[in-house]
Amino acid sequence: MEPMAIVAIFVLAVFVGFEVVSKVSSTLHTPLMSGANAIHGVILVGAIIVADHSSTNLELGLSVAAIILATINMVGGFVVTDRMLEMFKGKGKERTKAPK
Amino acid sequence: MNRAIYDLIGLSAGVCFILALKGLSHPRTARRGNLIGALGATIATLVVFFYASEGSSLPLNNLGWILGAMVIGLLIGVPAARKVQMTQMPQLVALFNGVGGGAAALVAIVEYLRLGDGATVAEVVATVFTVIVGCVSFSGSIITFMKLQELMTTRPVVFPGGRFVIAGTLVSVLGCGGWVISALGTTPLLILAGLSLLFGVLFVLPVGGADVPIVISLLNAFTGLTVAASGYVLDSTLLIIAGTLVGASGTILTRLMAEAMGRSLFGTLFGAFTAKPQDVAVGGETRPVRSGSPDDVAILLNYARRVVIVPGFGLAVAQAQHTVRELADLLTAKGIDVAYGIHPVAGRMPGHMNVLLAEANVPYEQLAEMDEVNPTFPQTDVALIIGANDVVNPAAKNTPGCPIYGMPILDVSLAGNVIFLKRSMRPGFAGIENELLYDPKTTLLFGDAKASLTKVVGALKSL
Numbered sequence: 001m002e003p004m005a006i007v008a009i010f011v012l013a014v015f016v017g018f019e020v021v022s023k024v025s026s027t028l029h030t031p032l033m034s035g036a037n038a039i040h041g042v043i044l045v046g047a048i049i050v051a052d053h054s055s056t057n058l059e060l061g062l063s064v065a066a067i068i069l070a071t072i073n074m075v076g077g078f079v080v081t082d083r084m085l086e087m088f089k090g091k092g093k094e095r096t097k098a099p100k
Numbered sequence: 101m102n103r104a105i106y107d108l109i110g111l112s113a114g115v116c117f118i119l120a121l122k123g124l125s126h127p128r129t130a131r132r133g134n135l136i137g138a139l140g141a142t143i144a145t146l147v148v149f150f151y152a153s154e155g156s157s158l159p160l161n162n163l164g165w166i167l168g169a170m171v172i173g174l175l176i177g178v179p180a181a182r183k184v185q186m187t188q189m190p191q192l193v194a195l196f197n198g199v200g201g202g203a204a205a206l207v208a209i210v211e212y213l214r215l216g217d218g219a220t221v222a223e224v225v226a227t228v229f230t231v232i233v234g235c236v237s238f239s240g241s242i243i244t245f246m247k248l249q250e251l252m253t254t255r256p257v258v259f260p261g262g263r264f265v266i267a268g269t270l271v272s273v274l275g276c277g278g279w280v281i282s283a284l285g286t287t288p289l290l291i292l293a294g295l296s297l298l299f300g301v302l303f304v305l306p307v308g309g310a311d312v313p314i315v316i317s318l319l320n321a322f323t324g325l326t327v328a329a330s331g332y333v334l335d336s337t338l339l340i341i342a343g344t345l346v347g348a349s350g351t352i353l354t355r356l357m358a359e360a361m362g363r364s365l366f367g368t369l370f371g372a373f374t375a376k377p378q379d380v381a382v383g384g385e386t387r388p389v390r391s392g393s394p395d396d397v398a399i400l401l402n403y404a405r406r407v408v409i410v411p412g413f414g415l416a417v418a419q420a421q422h423t424v425r426e427l428a429d430l431l432t433a434k435g436i437d438v439a440y441g442i443h444p445v446a447g448r449m450p451g452h453m454n455v456l457l458a459e460a461n462v463p464y465e466q467l468a469e470m471d472e473v474n475p476t477f478p479q480t481d482v483a484l485i486i487g488a489n490d491v492v493n494p495a496a497k498n499t500p501g502c503p504i505y506g507m508p509i510l511d512v513s514l515a516g517n518v519i520f521l522k523r524s525m526r527p528g529f530a531g532i533e534n535e536l537l538y539d540p541k542t543t544l545l546f547g548d549a550k551a552s553l554t555k556v557v558g559a560l561k562s563l
Contacts, residue, residue: 032130036349037193064168
């Protein structure tokens with residue numbers, strides 16, 4: 001890929017990243033951190049790519065380890081975030097039901 | 101599948117991640133945001149299986165190994181995430197972050213082994229960056245996990261000349277990185293990985309227990325950047341976008357968290373070196389404290405007009421969120437004004453208490469953030485502190501040099517009476533003695549938070 005295109009993607013992504021979380025109440029800090037943590041689990045994609053490229057046993061062994069770790073990161077991350085947020089949802093429901 | 105379609109699908113996954121972070125920033129959309137993120141990750145993972153990168157063909161090589169490894173990851177990750185108790189969630193997030201960093205470092209190492217001399221300088225630089233930061237994130241997260249799980253001391257670990265050792269390690273990590281870039285070779289890279297792992301350990305050891313969440317958030321942002329760097333090496337737009345997003349939002353989040361604690365990031369990371377070590381009296385404490393019975397506590401509460409409940413980690417450990425709600429309902433029924441004073445970092449993670457009390461269906465209106473509740477303490481008759489310590493410790497205001505100095509606290513000492521439900525006289529997570537425990541208007545009720553609360557509820561009912 002063009003080096004300039006990569007720099008452009010990087011810079012724009014930095015600003016989007018700053019912008020989307022600039023105002024978040026402390027209530028949501030933990031779920032947000034956990035959710036962002038799950039997102040970087042997409043390194044799984046990278047792990048699969050290098051496993052595909054692997055030609056020696058060493059490379060394959062390391063990639064398999066990377067896939068296991070990345071899958072734990074990604075899947076575990078989303079599940080645990082959902083569990084945290086489930087509780088918020090229960091509360092939200094009750095609030096909307098309650099007569100104002 | 102041709103490259104353009106592959107990249108477009110990758111881009112849509114990237115958009116999912118942006119929407120996920122956006123959604124996670126608002127209470128009403130948070131859960132949907134997380135599901136959108138999961139959808140993006142699923143799309144991104146599936147599409148790799150249908151795209152043959154240069155020099156490769158479909159189906160992917162080593163497909164059996166790849167799928168097998170993913171199944172193992174699922175079998176470990178899902179049960180861990182489902183079974184973990186609410187109290188242990190911070191540790192688990194730290195651990196997940198660590199394995200992510202480890203995965204990024206491994207990916208970079210494998211790609212480096214494969215490219216060998218064919219790698220461009222930019223690729224080698226990106227690889228070196230990924231290996232260093234990924235390894236730091238991995239070993240640093242393991243240490244934070246051990247601190248939170250209390251497998252090791254939660255106090256800052258400082259040894260003589262510590263800062264020189266850390267600085268020395270950092271210099272050798274950077275030097276070794278330069279060596280890899282100039283000399284190329286597997287051995288320098290493995291030495292680099294080892295040094296980086298060591299640096300990660302040294303980097304987190306001096307951080308005090310109460311600051312650990314900030315460090316987790318910082319390491320989380322680090323891992324995001326490593327993912328972006330490996331995206332560059334692997335020529336994957338998606339990894340660059342996703343990694344950068346996490347790196348940027350993680351940095352902001354780290355700053356927000358540090359602000360909530362009234363600390364600078366620098367102070368959090370290096371505070372232990374500049375502060376004078378405090379002698380903490382553990383055990384052998386002979387100063388008198390006033391301990392009361394559940395009946396005493398019930399009477400104090402019964403004749404109050406306004407009660408502020410301050411929950412802390414002890415509440416989470418005892419799983420007492422339902423009992424505390426029962427107590428609050430009982431008091432409200434008696435016409436007593438009840439509020440929960442939530443310190444932003446009560447518990448082991450920002451927002452920990454909100455999650456816990458939400459589980460017990462505590463009415464949202466009763467949860468008051470620190471800035472709201474602090475001005476009301478002079479009109480409060482009883483501040484009921486359940487398993488919290490550091491967040492109400494006046495040392496944060498009047499003892500310069502102590503590890504939590506400068507952290508905003510809940511001013512419970514302004515209330516008419518202060519009641520502590522504690523397991524013992526042990527100091528809190530930050531390891532600092534709390535003067536408030538010896539204050540004449542303080543009553544202590546020792547025991548497990550849930551057992552104590554149940555007794556207080558019983559006593560209150562029979563009044």
